[in-house]
Amino acid sequence: MPNPGQELSSIDFESMIGGPLVAVINAQAQAAMTTVNFIKEVGFKKKSTDDDAGGDTGTEDPIYVSFKYPKELSAYQPANPGDPSATPPVPATPAVPAVYETHELKVPILTILPIPFIRIDLTTIDFNAKINSVEYRKTDTSLKVNASLEAKAGWLWGSAKLKVSTSYQRTTTQGSSVNRTYSLAVHVKAVQDEMPAGMERILGILEGAITSTPTPVSP
Secondary structure, eight states, rough: OOOOHHHHHHHHHHHHHHHHHHHHHHHHHHHHHHHHHHHHHHHHHEEEEEEETEEEEEEEEEEEEEEEEEEEOOBBBOOOOBBTTSSSOOOOOOOOOOEEEEEEEEEEEEGGOOOOEEEEEEEEEEEEEEEEEEEEEEEEEEEEEEEEEEEEEETTTTEEEEEEEEEEEEEEEEEEEEEEEEEEEEEEEEOOOOOOHHHHHHHHHHHHTTTTEEEOOOO
């Protein structure tokens, strides 16, 4: 009879548990590389410069988003009807419209985009084993009887002959059957991780590079 303990001891738990954990670590590394590629491809553009040796060295310049907007220089002032009877008299003044100047704002694109920092927060491995062992014993018995009768009859006499043949057979089979069912479920919980200190400092520098300058008025 199969022993369930021996059945379970033959399972390679090292590979069964270690495999998903290695896959999680590789997924974490791929997520980190995805973040690096996102920052390089979305936030910076490569600029080639010539060095002293005559070769090209690649430098990264931040990508800016620029747009124009009207900036108010002086607020609107409503008209004043004045008061001639006041001492001293207050003269009437017309309304003064607001004065605007067109400015151009340049913002590094990394400061306005959410940067993905995915971290594996929890990994749960569920393994279920179901082993059903059944022993069986089966006995088949068969009895076969063949009979034949021969008879002769005449006047005041007669004769009869009976032939009987029998056969007996008995077959016994026994054995055991084992049904094995295994299932493995891996649950992974990923969260948005906190921004690294170095990236926070870079974003702080980029935020300081935000500029707003007046644009010349077209004639």
